[in-house]
Amino acid sequence: MCVGLDTDLDKIPRHLLDSEDPVFEFNRQIIDATHEYAVAYKPNIAFYEALGPRGWESLAKTLEYIPKNIFTIADAKRGDIGNTSKLYAKAFFETMDFDSITVAPYMGEDSVKPFLEFDNKWVILLAHTSNVGSADFQLIIDERDHRPLYEHVIIKSREWATTDQLMFVVGATRADKVERIREIAPENFFLVPGVGAQGGSLEEVSKYGLNSECGLLVNSSRGIIYVSQHENFAKEASKEAAKIQQEMARLLDQYT
Numbered sequence: 001m002c003v004g005l006d007t008d009l010d011k012i013p014r015h016l017l018d019s020e021d022p023v024f025e026f027n028r029q030i031i032d033a034t035h036e037y038a039v040a041y042k043p044n045i046a047f048y049e050a051l052g053p054r055g056w057e058s059l060a061k062t063l064e065y066i067p068k069n070i071f072t073i074a075d076a077k078r079g080d081i082g083n084t085s086k087l088y089a090k091a092f093f094e095t096m097d098f099d100s101i102t103v104a105p106y107m108g109e110d111s112v113k114p115f116l117e118f119d120n121k122w123v124i125l126l127a128h129t130s131n132v133g134s135a136d137f138q139l140i141i142d143e144r145d146h147r148p149l150y151e152h153v154i155i156k157s158r159e160w161a162t163t164d165q166l167m168f169v170v171g172a173t174r175a176d177k178v179e180r181i182r183e184i185a186p187e188n189f190f191l192v193p194g195v196g197a198q199g200g201s202l203e204e205v206s207k208y209g210l211n212s213e214c215g216l217l218v219n220s221s222r223g224i225i226y227v228s229q230h231e232n233f234a235k236e237a238s239k240e241a242a243k244i245q246q247e248m249a250r251l252l253d254q255y256t
């Protein structure tokens with residue numbers, strides 16, 4: 001299970017606003033309360049960069065605070081011409097020491113490859129996303145082979161990377177497509193957002209997304225971190241994280 005740190009000053013409990021760095025204080029308490037259930041944390045970079053230099057500072061402190069054995073994802077959805085991607089990669093893999101970054105594949109090979117040039121770092125490529133608008137481009141069918149665009153993204157990008165440096169984003173709201181996606185990417189992990197607040201089904205994605213080779217990194221952000229607005233918010237978040245983690249353990253037993 002991955003806990004999404006989409007930390008929004010308008011949504012965190014009011015009493016934290018008195019602290020010196022409310023965003024970090026919120027994250028600190030959430031990490032303390034959930035780390036025993038989490039294999040990954042995913043700060044969504046938008047929530048930090050929107051706050052300017054203070055937000056970047058909160059992000060850096062959060063990254064430093066996450067226990068070193070837990071995988072970190074910069075949900076930044078970057079990707080640009082090669083020399084620019086190279087600097088995005090440097091920003092998230094060197095200046096900040098994230099283990100992975102989400103990347104948008106729209107600009108193709110030279111925009112993705114710079115992220116793959118770092119040892120022991122992962123690219124998590126947007127394949128079939130959880131949002132409604134994903135249908136606008138990702139489902140366009142290529143008349144030559146009748147494949148939707150997102151299948152091309154997966155098939156082509158697998159030629160650029162080994163399976164231990166490439167994951168795909170597959171929304172939990174896309175459960176009907178997971179069986180097919182697993183067929184074309186049998187050895188890649190999937191980052192699965194969209195459970196909880198977006199209504200995706202953990203049971204359905206697990207049925208087809210898990211196999212004996214690899215699995216799913218299921219993310220929940222709002223469903224865990226904003227479960228309570230009270231002083232004991234972290235305890236409530238911990239209970240929610242435990243619930244999801246236990247459900248995942250059950251599904252892992254059932255489907256592998």
Ligand SMILES: O=c1ccn([C@@H]2O[C@H](COP(=O)(O)O)[C@@H](O)[C@H]2O)c(=O)[nH]1
Pocket residue numbers: 004006044075128129130131169170171193194195196197198219220221222223
């Ligand atoms: O397809 C995608 C890709 C990324 N996301 C991000 O994941 C979290 C989901 O948050 P919830 O509160 O659990 O809905 C958020 O940071 C999104 O930007 C996604 O939802 N879908």
